[in-house]
Amino acid sequence: MTVHTPEQIAKEERRYMQVFAWLAILTAVELGVIYAPIARIAIGGMLVLLAATKAALVAMFFMHLSAEKRTLAYIALTPALLCVLLVFALLPDLGAITRALTHATPPPATAHE
């Protein structure tokens, strides 16, 4: 069991407050971005970037991933990479099916008679 010195704990607590401030600021920025008069694609890109930054802050400092062994970081990062891969794998298939379904014209009634 690692015992933390009072100085270490005090330093960590200061860092927690800094991270908290950043998370609050980034959340406020996210809310501002959605009303910005810019292209939807740019808004989407900025929001994804902001969310990834916030998630990284939580993982690195609140979950102490920055202080853990690097292998543990790889374990934690793998699902995120697989998720991105999954999105790109699904898009052509599921996207096309949904598009076809939403645009499909109903068969004429006479076809069944």
Next chain:
Amino acid sequence: MSHAAVAEHEFGLEPAESPLTPESWGKLGMWVFLAADAMSFGGLLAGYGALRYGDPTWPRPSTILGIQLTAVMTFLLICSSVTMVEALAAIRRGDRDRLEWFLFLTICGGMIFLGLQAFEWNKLILREGQSISRNNFGATFFILTGFHGCHVFGGVCLLSAILGRASRGVTGAIVVPIVAALLTIGTLVITSATLSGLVGIGSALVGSGLVYMVAKLLRAPTSVYSAHSNNEVEIGALYWHFVDLIWILVFTFVYLV
């Protein structure tokens, strides 16, 4: 790795210490669980993205969902993450009172979050006419936020178990989470019945206060947690931060983008 652990390893036995998390095997177990759980959320988010991408009739979320309310819920979860790290810092200093206080604040944050989510769901179902079977938007929205809500509920119970164990060992670890689970369900029912967010917040405050009181009533003179022994608090904290992290992503992808 300690000398004893290395010696055991040389003789072909399992190492006594986890190679990645020397503090405990439990912590490594939690990380592996979180990685698996992240894949569950990853699959749901990927499915959401793919369905939305292919559907030109997909509604703009901000026109249906209450962004302001959800922003408050997001801020609340971030605050509860801070109280959780403060709880861990407190027990690392050996301060049992502050551990219990910050655990209470974290549980309170979780219960208020669930109360507000129940309010949001009821508003969407009863006033906006949304449902899980109406369209893809409803299906993905309710499954994603519902799955996350279940995690928050699990987190409230887990942290209550840690609070109970800090208070009175195994007895507390059984009694307090049961009380917390029942009061959380009560909060959800009251919020749904009254259709009021303020009532949801109020009942969550009362509920978490009662959980804290039960823990205080059970309190034994000594605690199982100390500056030298607090692995379970750290493991519980990992889970809670993960729930916060996932909500950050759900908030962005489901509500904002």
